[in-house]
Amino acid sequence: GDSVTQMEGPVTLSEEAFLTINCTYTATGYPSLFWYVQYPGEGLQLLLKATKADDKGSNKGFEATYRKETTSFHLEKGSVQVSDSAVYFCALSTGGYQKVTFGIGTKLQVIP
């Protein structure tokens, strides 16, 4: 079946540091790939997505590239801020009622 693997964390970074959260997947067919973010006390919200190979999703300074050859969708940001502290979920969807498979979530803590 479909699966998503990401580092659990927590990841602790200083403000303005470079962020990478790795995400790899296994799926049948050609999935759509997503990063969702969950800020403390809030629901998950879409951060970015990519729907086909070599697509780059970007939002709020975050970006991730759909790499079919390595089945990866790593999340990056050049300079994190304290306000980026949250849990980040990598996910994929393979159609059919849009069933979404989530990774375990990576907690990011950015310290001033």
Added chain:
Amino acid sequence: GAVVSQHPSWVICKSGTSVKIECRSLDFQATTMFWYRQFPKKSLMLMATSNEGSKATYEQGVEKDKFLINHASLTLSTLTVTSAHPEDSSFYICSATYGLAQSDTQYFGPGTRLTVL
């Protein structure tokens, strides 16, 4: 836009009682709603998918008689945990979408924390 609410945000109940959780799409009509369960330090687990006016589709291993889902309208879905027991304690999250493509975004509610004593 695309806001999903859940009510209640937390609930504590005695073992053997039933608990109803509501999920509403506030500013759009949802073609499909989803119910997830999240365990501590675990990912979200899809429990069921529901479409307005039809029976929910449950994932393998989810007891449909235990977790009753009613999708009465395009903006409301309810999850009833029947005869709840301590092992049902968890964080329940709903999401909704108004598209049908695999790339369409799901909009998530803030979740409901259920504690069964």
